[in-house]
């Protein structure tokens with residue numbers, strides 16, 4: 001069994017900037033362990049689980065749209081580093097879509113309308129992928145990725161509030177996803193700037209369109225989930241739930257305001273430079289050193305953060 005000290009002395013370190021040398025990780029989570037009773041996976045804040053479940057329901061279909069849009073853009077990219085990053089984001093998002101489509105099946109076991117929402121989102125994004133020209137496909141993808149990047153930062157920064165006590169597989173899936181959203185958070189933006197430099201008005205329009213789409217999909221799914229959970233019993237509780245959902249979306253919009261500036265670049269965001277999230281840093285290092293990131297229970301989390309030894313992980 002490896003001690004903390006031995007590991008600390010023998011650690012491979014990930015890149016200092018999370019957006020450099022983006023890896024494609026092929027992780028196989030035990031999604032089949034997530035039963036209908038585990039779907040509200042955050043015991044610390046069950047409402048937040050429903051919000052993120054509601055938001056995440058349509059996201060695998062966007063991720064497949066992203067893969068198609070960036071594959072179409074790939075032959076037009078003349079910068080070798082950006083080309084490699086595009087290959088990496090396509091690899092990461094393909095893995096995300098595969099996992100989250102399985103999560104959707106777990107959601108469907110608890111929420112009667114989840115399957116039809118999932119199917120409708122699939123049809124919508126397949127149609128978009130067929131009709132959207134390259135400029136719109138890359139612009140819409142970059143707009144969407146603004147929010148998955150920001151959500152990645154916000155979610156990791158609120159770990160104690162939302163993840164402190166959570167189902168270990170669902171927690172592992174979301175932490176993995178958010179770490180990778182931060183890692184590739186600049187790629188679609190850079191592809192857009194590479195292919196369509198100076199088209200700021202269109203870029204901003206796509207950010208707004210993406211947010212409206214995310215908000216509509218999330219609100220519809222959250223409303224259904226809140227009803228099934230019995231959180232909506234009359235007008236007052238309905239207002240409370242709508243307020244919660246739009247409050248969370250508003251938070252995302254508030255954090256997104258700097259992206260409308262001409263000088264914005266995700267690579268310069270403080271949270272990927274001098275103010276990096278310690279969980280993100282620890283997760284990337286732990287994975288690189290072959291730590292098991294497929295289930296994040298309390299003991300493994302402590303181990304990953306370097307505050308417990310291997311023995312306590314195996315004892316847990």
Ligand SMILES: [Fe+2]
Nearest residue numbers: 063093096181
């Ligand atoms: Fe993703």
Ligand SMILES: [Fe+2]
Nearest residue numbers: 093145148181
């Ligand atoms: Fe992404």
